[in-house]
Amino acid sequence: MPRRPVFALTALALAAALPLGAQAQGRPDLVAQSLAQGASHVPGELLVQFRGNASAAARTAAMARVDGKALQLLRARAQQEAGRGDLLRISFGSGLALAAALDALRGEEAVDFAEPNWIYTTQASSDDTYYVNGSLWGMYSATSSPANQYGSGAADAWAAGKTCDSSVVIGVIDEGMHVGHKDLKDNVLSVPGEIAGNGIDDDGNGYVDDVNGWDFDGNNNSVFDGRNDDHGTHVAGTIGAKGGNGQGVAGVCWSLRLVNAKFLGTSGGTTANAILAVDYMTDLKTRHSLNLPATSNSWGGGGFSQGLKDAITRAGNADILFVAAAGNSGQNADVTPMYPAAYDNTNIISVANITSTGALNSGSNYGAVSVDIGAPGTGIWSTVPGIAKFQSKYASYTGTSMATPHVSGAVALYKSLNPGATAAQIKAAILNSATPTPSLAGKTVTGGRLNVSGF
Numbered sequence: 001m002p003r004r005p006v007f008a009l010t011a012l013a014l015a016a017a018l019p020l021g022a023q024a025q026g027r028p029d030l031v032a033q034s035l036a037q038g039a040s041h042v043p044g045e046l047l048v049q050f051r052g053n054a055s056a057a058a059r060t061a062a063m064a065r066v067d068g069k070a071l072q073l074l075r076a077r078a079q080q081e082a083g084r085g086d087l088l089r090i091s092f093g094s095g096l097a098l099a100a101a102l103d104a105l106r107g108e109e110a111v112d113f114a115e116p117n118w119i120y121t122t123q124a125s126s127d128d129t130y131y132v133n134g135s136l137w138g139m140y141s142a143t144s145s146p147a148n149q150y151g152s153g154a155a156d157a158w159a160a161g162k163t164c165d166s167s168v169v170i171g172v173i174d175e176g177m178h179v180g181h182k183d184l185k186d187n188v189l190s191v192p193g194e195i196a197g198n199g200i201d202d203d204g205n206g207y208v209d210d211v212n213g214w215d216f217d218g219n220n221n222s223v224f225d226g227r228n229d230d231h232g233t234h235v236a237g238t239i240g241a242k243g244g245n246g247q248g249v250a251g252v253c254w255s256l257r258l259v260n261a262k263f264l265g266t267s268g269g270t271t272a273n274a275i276l277a278v279d280y281m282t283d284l285k286t287r288h289s290l291n292l293p294a295t296s297n298s299w300g301g302g303g304f305s306q307g308l309k310d311a312i313t314r315a316g317n318a319d320i321l322f323v324a325a326a327g328n329s330g331q332n333a334d335v336t337p338m339y340p341a342a343y344d345n346t347n348i349i350s351v352a353n354i355t356s357t358g359a360l361n362s363g364s365n366y367g368a369v370s371v372d373i374g375a376p377g378t379g380i381w382s383t384v385p386g387i388a389k390f391q392s393k394y395a396s397y398t399g400t401s402m403a404t405p406h407v408s409g410a411v412a413l414y415k416s417l418n419p420g421a422t423a424a425q426i427k428a429a430i431l432n433s434a435t436p437t438p439s440l441a442g443k444t445v446t447g448g449r450l451n452v453s454g455f
Contacts, residue, residue, distance in 0.1 A: 026049070028102070030303075031116070031304050033303075033304070034304050034339070040118065040119040040268075045071070045116070045272075046092055046114050046117060047114070047305070048088050049084065049085070049086075049111070049114070049306070050085035050087075050110055050112060051083070051110055051111070053085075054109070059085075061108070062105060066096055066101045066105060068091065068092050068105075069091045070089075073087075074272055079279075089117060089272040101114075102114055102116075115307065118303050119267075119268045119269065119271075119301070120271075120274060120299045120301050121299060121301045122175065122299055122401055123298050123325040123327060123328050123400045124234070124399035124402060130381045136249055136381055137376065137379070138377075138402075139155050139250065140154075150354060150356055153451045153452050153453030156452075157413060157453060163244070163253065163255055164255050169256065169259055169290050169291055169292040170239055170256060170292070170296060171259050171260075171281040172232060172239070172259070172261070172295070173263065173277045174235050174262065176223045176225055176229035176262040177223060177262075178233040178236075178383065178384075178385045181392045183237060183247065183248040183383050184237060184242070184383055186242050187241075187255065187256060188258055188259075189212065189213075189259040190211055190212070191203065191288070192290075194209065194210055196211045209221045212260060213262065213280075214260075214277075216269075218262075224389075226385060229262070230395070231264070232262065233383050235298050236251075236258050236260070237249055237251055237382035237394075238409065239251050239252060240256045240258050241383055248394055249383060249394060252408075252409025252410060252413055253409050253413050253416070259281075261277035261278075261281055264299060271305045274340075275305075278295070278308070278314075279314065281315065281320065282318045286318055291415070292320060293319070293321060294320060294321035294323050294408055294412070294423075296323050296408035297322060297323060298402075302339055309340075309343050309345065312343060312348065315347060316423065321411055322347050323348075323404055323407050326338065326364060326366070326371045326400045327341060327365035328353075329363070329365055333367035335367075341365075342367075344370075347424075349411075350370060351371070351375050351377075351407050352365065352371050352400060352440065353375070353376075354437070356376070359439045360443060364377065366440075371443070373430065373431060373445070374444060374448070376450070377399060377400055377401070377404075377406075378402070379396050407430065407450055410450060411426055413452055413455055414429055414452075414455050429455075431446050433452070433454055436448045437449045
């Protein structure tokens with residue numbers, strides 16, 4: 001089922017006043033809308049995409065307009081699509097207002113687009129073992145024991161021997177994840193060719209000793225830093241906690257591999273680091289020929305970013321789905337888009353949160369055009385760290401953050417059963433198998449909830 005266009009918006013006066021060439025790739029109208037809606041951003045910073053044919057003098061002149069200083073190269077010209085130059089994170093002069101800095105850069109011929117460095121947050125809240133005692137309802141079906149007709153049907157798939165295989169990799173773009181958790185450790189990817197602890201970038205991807213992934217928030221190879229990495233650990237458990245081992249919980253897929261790109265820290269995460277995280281996963285797949293069909297993205301809240309949208313497009317070009325949380329503001333995302341779930345990229349699956357009674361959770365975003373499907377997201381038990389750094393615990397959380405990894409796990413399950421399936425085919429299979437649900441009728445593209453029982 002193709003994703004329909006998300007936006008039908010009239011350009012704001014800000015966009016209309018800009019030179020046509022400066023608008024060619026960015027969406028200043030949607031940036032302005034995001035700012036008007038109060039989306040958070042890093043003070044004094046911008047992301048600037050330069051044109052590929054811009055001279056060094058023209059770039060210098062553009063930076064001088066805002067007293068700009070380069071802080072970080074996010075994507076070099078050599079990595080860009082044809083005609084695109086460097087993508088930079090910059091600071092701008094303290095005497096300039098954000099709107100003035102954006103206006104000044106967008107008027108420069110050397111600049112393709114300029115936008116704020118938005119801040120994203122997790123899409124969950126705590127409502128604080130598990131399968132056998134009736135707690136893991138999101139995995140049940142109408143006929144499983146225990147049973148819940150509004151679960152994902154994963155239990156039926158397991159009963160038929162469909163528990164995934166270790167060749168499938170899902171990227172967790174989130175907080176860090178507890179790679180030593182007793183229900184996760186067997187399913188954590190060791191990046192091919194990377195040798196732990198030798199202080200060498202063995203695979204040449206620019207990240208030293210990124211054995212299980214990379215921490216873009218802390219700029220180091222430690223993807224697990226303790227108790228504050230509970231959200232990413234919880235997400236990872238729903239996707240791929242080890243099943244059938246007599247302890248804790250079970251993920252949708254029992255035997256896949258998980259790799260982490262941590263970009264969310266204690267203060268959220270920035271657009272700059274989100275772009276790096278998405279591109280990291282794309283590079284891992286292409287560099288190592290990994291069987292990586294999707295990334296799981298239980299975060300949002302930043303404004304429109306052409307830079308991030310472009311990174312998601314690059315992932316799509318590498319045949320990677322971007323499974324995204326629809327958001328927890330209880331709003332119609334067709335009217336009030338929540339990014340990144342609301343981008344119109346065809347490789348996005350946007351996920352709403354349903355309860356154990358089949359209702360759309362009152363806090364979940366929805367949208368007949370921009371939200372694809374519902375999945376269990378209320379009172380979801382999964383893996384978390386304990387108070388001590390290496391303890392293995394479990395907790396119940398609620399949010400579209402919890403619904404999203406059910407769908408990410410469904411991607412892995414389908415891919416393991418259909419190795420030749422493309423991203424588009426996997427997305428179509430998941431959406432076409434959705435079970436019609438009254439609470440989602442007219443509220444999602446499918447009008448239904450996740451059902452993997454027939455995979």
